[in-house]
Amino acid sequence: MELKTKEFLGAQRIALRAQRLYPKLDNISQLLTICEVHCAAEAKVNGNMDWYDILQVEPRVDETVIRKEYSKLARLLHPGQNTLPGAQSAFKLVSEAQAILCDRVISI
Template sequence: MECCNKTDALRAKEMAERKLTEKDFVGAQELALRAQTMFAGLDGLSKLLEVINIHVRSQRKINGEVDWYAVFGVDSSVGDEALRRRYRKMEHLRLLLKPGVYYLTRLRELAMTRDVVQGMF
């Protein structure tokens, strides 16, 4: 039974990656969560889910602009130091993943376009 669940989970993960490259972030999130339910210990799944969640959060807008606190996954009342720590954690996540694939570079693009992040460093 575990073998079948792992195979199905791997298939769902691959489909999630494909959806991600097609910029269907919600569909990718659903498939990745399904893969996690089937086989939680699948290699790279937790990192993939984090990247997908970043993309989903980046779709949230406030007054027509990206809600950067949501992208970073922090409350808007946090201080600069907490925001810096979260940025570094997210940058570390990006560096752990394979370079050259669309969804791996998207995080850096999001972070570098925001004045708040540029002003911190």
């Protein structure tokens, strides 16, 4: 499977197709979230990570929105709850994005 080889874009396409065919498929939302976070991390802006895209928020949102989205993603990706390949690294990306964006909001 693509997740084991870190082909998240391919895995995302397959997961979306599977979701359309079998909407009640177990863990599909977790799998798609893993793929979305990793795809966002790979799609750099000017050579830099787009932390807003990784956290799935619009640029320049306030800290409340950042924390709310982080909480939602953290529940889906936490390694204690999600044992799918790529979940732990996606959780780390989301955690880093939240820390960086909250720091930016506070310093603005």
